[in-house]
Amino acid sequence: MRMTVTLSDVADHLGITLTPASVSGAEGDDTAPALLSSPVTGLATLARAGSQQVAFLASDQYLAQLRATGAIAVILKPQHAEDSPVPCFITPDPYSAYAKLTHLFSHDKTELLFGDQTAKASGEGADAFIQNIHPSAHIASDARLGQGVCIGPNVVIGSGVQIGDGARIAAGTSVGSRSRIGRNVLIYPQASIYHDVIIGDRSIIHSHCTVGSDGFGFAPHRDGFIKIEQLGGVRIGSDVEIGAGTTIDRGALDDTVIGDGVKLDNQIQIAHNVEIGDHTVLAACVGIAGSTRVGKHCMIGGGVGIAGHLTICDQVNITGMTLVTKDISSPGVYSSGTAVEPNSNWRRNVARFRQLDGYIRTLINLEKEVRDLRERIEQR
Amino acid sequence: MRMTVTLSDVADHLGITLTPASVSGAEGDDTAPALLSSPVTGLATLARAGSQQVAFLASDQYLAQLRATGAIAVILKPQHAEDSPVPCFITPDPYSAYAKLTHLFSHDKTELLFGDQTAKASGEGADAFIQNIHPSAHIASDARLGQGVCIGPNVVIGSGVQIGDGARIAAGTSVGSRSRIGRNVLIYPQASIYHDVIIGDRSIIHSHCTVGSDGFGFAPHRDGFIKIEQLGGVRIGSDVEIGAGTTIDRGALDDTVIGDGVKLDNQIQIAHNVEIGDHTVLAACVGIAGSTRVGKHCMIGGGVGIAGHLTICDQVNITGMTLVTKDISSPGVYSSGTAVEPNSNWRRNVARFRQLDGYIRTLINLEKEVRDLRERIEQR
């Protein structure tokens, strides 16, 4: 986005009319053409925004920052409008409006990742092209690439691979045999997609993701193990985003399945035959063991571990670093662990925890004993 | 595996004769030649198997599924044979037989990873070749490659590297100077093997593994740190498997050592000078700090953390997300942490935990006090 954006463009992109600053005290219409044609260089927080940046206010917590902001305009809720010293875009959901507006100021990923590739076949319009494939890419002769596909340097595409229209695969990524990459998928540099993996339309995969590595399966045998070859694949839905360094294993017999709209943060581990329901969000460093099913619209906090062969129902929220070792069958918020405290306290508490069962037995006995003493006193 | 496999082939591969279905009620020999020559397309679970798939039953839990299975044949224990509606392969260890059978239906990795490389030097037989090296690979002039080696696109092999017969190194992997890769090793795309790393025969390394990165060593010095150069290497045994994204640091002075037959799942972190005994299995996301020794035949659950400079004896089983901060010197099962519960309960319990030592002191005092009261009552 190197062209000049104006406040009028912002209003158009948001589909919201600019409202004059009610607290400015000025009688004049400050949404006049001169204001609307002001340049906007980007978005910023209320506290840091300069006179060419738009900010947003999503919660009461930052009202003081609103009153002091240097932004050219602020996206906010109706109830906050009167506190704004600058013109505002009023909406019941400023956070979504902000999310939408980031797209206006985002760098063009094609330009970023493939902009300096010279081998373009030009198409009809100024921006049109058929395919932009770096000459150093290794593409199997029987792979099928859609229109508008971009392939970066050193990309390796295996036999029988299908790549949908508009998909972009950046430098060094490899795609194994027979895998199918959906339309408008974006894969950043150095992802590794194994064979027989399906990725739905518009999904985004970041660097160093591995999709389709062998599930961890071994049968004990004398003093070693027999490897269980992993014969299933991986099916990833549409509009999925997968963070950097995340690993998703292929299934043992059936497929590992990631639903539509699922968002996976960085360094997540998904074992074989896990199924994750649509629109579930996993924060970074989550690990889910084999064959577990996570429902739809769940929110799994960072570092959570979920054991294998479990079922987690829809709309479950699990807080950070919780260990889940049994099914969860009611929506709600779940947790485990203990809270941070000074180490000297913690050492004492942990030592007590190790004998907790004994102490509780003491407590229960004591309860009986006190009841008994009371009776004896009262009988007198 | 694209040729047709028959039930007879399955019997041969397993080394087990097909037993007719005892509950079929049929008097005829259903292991007759016609049945044995039936095509088998693969393996499936009891519940999903179709008429050309073999299934297996390893535990009583799935007996109902056995009775309703659509499989052409089932691998099972002697005691389950009479419940089978279809012919069966009877063995005391169906899980191992299943593991073995997966190899019959597994894709040929050479075909998958190197199949579309044209630069083959043909050998004696139809399948024979001397070496299959992609022309884009960068191989140091003094590296030594064994017979039957496959090297994928963009692989980088450093000076003095030795690669054993039949080893296969897929796209984009780099192997640092003087490292030695054993016979029939399989390395998936984009692994990074640093210098002076030894990998034993038949080991498998998945994408985005790093082996031989610097151990984390710094000496505090004024207001910064002096890096401690890591002068040791990494020695990995034979028949080891290393999952995607796992990192194994090189030793500070001596080597980091992974024993024979060790299985490491995805995203494991092995710090410098750790030693892991033969046939130990680590589930995903385990972290082991520097200089710790883990014994043989241990099972370490997902997300376990083991502090540095500890010794864990043989045959220790540690459950998921346990924190180990002291030596373990007896075989057995070990755990730490707390179990998942609804967040509202958890908040109350955690608040109590932070004052646990105080409460237990109260309990102990109370115990004394009750004893004292009892004495006073009894003395009257």
Added chain:
Amino acid sequence: MRMTVTLSDVADHLGITLTPASVSGAEGDDTAPALLSSPVTGLATLARAGSQQVAFLASDQYLAQLRATGAIAVILKPQHAEDSPVPCFITPDPYSAYAKLTHLFSHDKTELLFGDQTAKASGEGADAFIQNIHPSAHIASDARLGQGVCIGPNVVIGSGVQIGDGARIAAGTSVGSRSRIGRNVLIYPQASIYHDVIIGDRSIIHSHCTVGSDGFGFAPHRDGFIKIEQLGGVRIGSDVEIGAGTTIDRGALDDTVIGDGVKLDNQIQIAHNVEIGDHTVLAACVGIAGSTRVGKHCMIGGGVGIAGHLTICDQVNITGMTLVTKDISSPGVYSSGTAVEPNSNWRRNVARFRQLDGYIRTLINLEKEVRDLRERIEQR
């Protein structure tokens, strides 16, 4: 380091004179020229050192090993000198001296990573060269590379990138548009640096690091999410080291910031807009959620998780696998979790923990009741 190093070289490198063995009983000067010219092949632990290796003693714990060491010389504190059977280098800080000495025996990274690249432009002296760029590297025409830069095979350098003098970028690494790599930075194979990332002088980045991937930001919207484009960058200070597989996300609006001298171990996850103060050290597998600020000179143990939007002050030490969910505003040592114990005990304790609040209520009631009983007894 393939040339011969002598004990005299070691003394020069350390800047410490060799002291004769006081316990040898020998009257002669064993630091005589013959000794000083003895070859030293490297460093080793006291227990394993041979007659051409130097060892060090940093704590009383290993005094017995000192007395039995086979090392040619030992680095130690003044109070340990009299126990040394061999000549010694006396210093108040043997660990720093050891750290310093590792540099004398470390392999030359340029030799290791770029030594077999033939395309060298020779410079003035024997070791001088202008740039060593592998012909397979893809470098945008408008990228600017300093003097003495080494670029390995298949490296991809985007448009507008600046690379400082003496920086070395090994095989397969990609550097996104407009990123700036400082002087003498060392990047190991297959790192992924996204666009608009700044890396300070002398920093070291290991394999499979991702720097600048999108922060995890989505605005809920009907039954899905709107992606929040991440418009900030990443700024990494000087003298930083980043371990293998670590991921650092770019900021949402402002930058993610890693201070000078920060050391990050393997598989760490740093979310968007995190700020880490100078000289803070994070052990492996730490995860820090968005917008959290960690102070200077902190030590964060392995597997620690820190929630988002928190402030951790300077000089905080957090032990392994602690979960931090609130600000820490005093220096000190902090912990959470429970300690490892046999699983059978643990199960009982954990079951009690789940009802801890109830038990503590019982305890508190019991305390009142006992007080009441005491009063009734004493009133009689």
